[in-house]
Amino acid sequence: MTFNFLQVILVVIVAFLAGMEGILDEFQFHQPIVACTLIGLVTGHLAEGIILGGTLQLMAMGWANIGAAVAPDAALASVASAIILVKGGQGTSGVPTAIAVAIPLAVAGLFLTMVCRTLAVPIVHGMDAAAKNADFGKIELLQIAAIGMQGLRIAIPACALMFVSDQVVMDALNALPPLITDGMAIGGGMVVAVGYAMVINMMANKEVWPFLFIGFTVAAISDITLIGLGIIAVAMAFIYLNLEEKAGTGGGSGGGSGDPLGDILNDY
Amino acid sequence: MAEKITLSKSDRSAVCFRSTFLQGSWNYERMQNGGFVFAMIPAIKKLYPKKEDQVAALERHLEFFNTHPYVASPIIGVTLALEEERANGANVEDEAIQGVKVGMMGPLAGVGDPVFWFTVRPLLGAIAASFAMGGSILGPIMFFVVWNLIRYGFMFYTQEFGYQAGTAITKDLSGGLLGKITKGASILGMFVLGALIERWVSINFTPVVSTITNPDGSYIDWEALGQAGTSGNFGQMLHDAFSAYGSGLYMEPTRVTTLQDNLNGLVPGLVPLLLTFLCMHLLKKKVSPIAIIISLFIVGIVGHAIHLL
Known part of the structure; x- marks a missing residue:
């Protein structure tokens, strides 16, 4: 035209x-x-x-x-x-x-x-x-x-x-x-894979790798839309951060070793 | 002593608006320096009535500066607080201002790049693209509106935060909240990337592994149905066809299994995942992304020519 x-x-x-x-x-x-x-x-x-x-x-x-x-x-x-x-x-x-x-x-x-x-x-x-x-x-x-x-x-x-x-x-x-x-x-x-690869290279570390595989596997269930996948991802991020915080404070009050049995033994 | 000069909310809003153009004169010598001084101009005008002070302030902010364009906002906020102190006679050295700017730009870029460029934009882009590829105008509109709300909200809030917190912000960055946001964003990003690899990277191996002839009666006899149709009862013909299909009969007399069907039976999306890992490996070996992209196109053409893809 x-x-x-x-x-x-x-x-x-x-x-x-x-x-x-x-x-x-x-x-x-x-x-x-x-x-x-x-x-x-x-x-x-x-x-x-x-x-x-x-x-x-x-x-x-x-x-x-x-x-x-x-x-x-x-x-x-x-x-x-x-x-x-x-x-x-x-x-x-x-x-x-x-x-x-x-x-x-x-x-x-x-x-x-x-x-x-x-x-x-x-x-x-x-x-x-x-x-x-x-x-x-x-x-x-x-x-x-x-x-x-x-x-x-x-x-x-x-x-x-x-x-x-x-x-x-x-x-x-x-x-x-x-x-x-x-x-x-x-x-x-x-x-498309090249773009994903660039992003993963930036973001990946030992801590977050497993989430890629969970996402990959869950995505095969084609009933879940991208928005649904997003909700699962946000939920998992919150769960992870909260658990991590709990583990952190628990270890702190327990004398820092994070090993209650070890602490008891040390007290003897 | 003279009355304290403070930057009003409207002064700060003007600076925030101007910081939109931070990268406008991005250059290989001092990068975002022109944009930084451009953003600071309303504040400099307000704080320093004397010309020599204005010259000093302009030159101070024409020094090298480079960070992610959105996380520049908290840095600008802190800088505003420092300049305000200085204009009111506090002993804030040039080095202190420069030190805060340079000290914050590195770590903050480390937050801004993964959060905005590698999490929020790809996610929003992918969701919007999935609408757009179906031809829906909602995709582009959603992308534009949501992105700019997040962006401007972030810029305004963090600049205010930086201004209020002043120098204390540098301490806050080392711990707590920002670290959590970054980690949460990485988890979100990795999960969705895994999903996107499965959904959006498409490789289809076409070679036929086996062709099985279905036994008589296990496939739909289209010819018989067609004769029923020509005798005039189209409705009945369609009904028969759908109920035959619904009862699990095959569509064709033969059943074709391609290599792809076998791979899907194993793990759907396995090859796209492996391809992504290969790309990551190549990128780490400093192969340019453009070279990889062009090679993939060539693989597509050659693969198609030899009937592999």
């Missing part, structure tokens, strides 16, 4: 918000489930946008900016793949292909982010200079400019993507044989 003037403006605004959030990480406009839905909404393809967003969200689960490390860029991946999905005009059957293109886009976005984070160095040097004159207005302006730069990081590619002719996007999508697209869809089912 082609975009009318209003749609182009709205898509650029959504892309700008996603770009800002890619660095701020506050409102979460860059998360696929929000960004793809918004692109779908402003282009009149809401249903496809939501489904693409939900699917990408599961893949992007472990993508997080930790310390100075930069995660694969969810903002560019979601915005661009949603635009491609809408342009391709294949409806929900275009979702696996859109997801397949999202991955290289996430890598491209990562490099753009690193460029922006480097360009921000001279911006804060400008703040240093402004601070010497107690020029509050200039510091604020520079901060806003830096955020704007991050917004443009996504808005410009999004805009360019909209003006590539439909034919080019269609041809590129149709050029993929079904073997590749089906294979991509199968790969997509496995890629």
Whole structure:
């Protein structure tokens, strides 16, 4: 499909918000489930946008900016793949292909982010200079400019993507044989594991490992919804923490050894 | 002595709102310093009427700073309390303020990253995604609203907490509550991750292990049913078909068992679990996540081509 003037403006605004959030990480406009839905909404393809967003969200689960490390860029991946999905005009059957293109886009976005984070160095040097004159207005302006730069990081590619002719996007999508697209869809089912692996690596220690296996086993009972599983998990966390507290105070009053028989023997 | 200058609730709210933009000028040199000073500006304006004091305060807060963007709030709260003391003539050194900021940012990032990025967001995202994949707008709306309520509630409350507690907060962090929250969140996270691996990672081995011919009479005779249908009684035909299915007859004359069916009989989701462990191992060996993702796509395509997947 082609975009009318209003749609182009709205898509650029959504892309700008996603770009800002890619660095701020506050409102979460860059998360696929929000960004793809918004692109779908402003282009009149809401249903496809939501489904693409939900699917990408599961893949992007472990993508997080930790310390100075930069995660694969969810903002560019979601915005661009949603635009491609809408342009391709294949409806929900275009979702696996859109997801397949999202991955290289996430890598491209990562490099753009690193460029922006480097360009921000001279911006804060400008703040240093402004601070010497107690020029509050200039510091604020520079901060806003830096955020704007991050917004443009996504808005410009999004805009360019909209003006590539439909034919080019269609041809590129149709050029993929079904073997590749089906294979991509199968790969997509496995890629989710990478996100989980990143999260587990961050969180796992000897104490909490057993809970992963309990969750894994209980999940096989397909009658229990995710919300139900969440309730079980919260309940177990409370039980564990309470028991741990009891064990702690019991040991404390018993002289710290936590072994009542040993304490009695020591008293002799 | 002059009247004590204090930061009103509206000043603190202004700082809290501005801390939303903490990471806006994130840079490789001093990271979140621009955002920190941007957040502090309303307080600096209020506390220091003299220009040289303003310059000193701005420069003080343009020093290196980096933590998780939400747990920056309690740090900002403590910093506000310290700056307020200083503006009222207390002997608070630059080093004390800098020390509190740097001392708190490491441990607090250690809480914020696992709690927000690796527990709350994946959980909320997964629940919302399960709605969204069915095409429901509720998924995205729920994700956005719930996340931002949690986020802003956390930021405002902890900044106030930090402000009230002043320097005492550093002592509180070493013990009690935050440790418990972190551990509870890890338990919750691990449990749900285990469940998500079972539910959402999909690998389907298609090779056929066996094809068994069902004995006569144990499967539905569709041809006979079809003839009944063409004779005009569609309702009766459907009724017969469903009752035959309900009484446990097979749908087809042959029964196909794939490799996947056998694996599911063992432990459902075993292969996804093993795949997740493999990914964890590779990530620990510093293999880039992007490389793993691309390889999995290639495995998907090749596996499909040789009819394994």
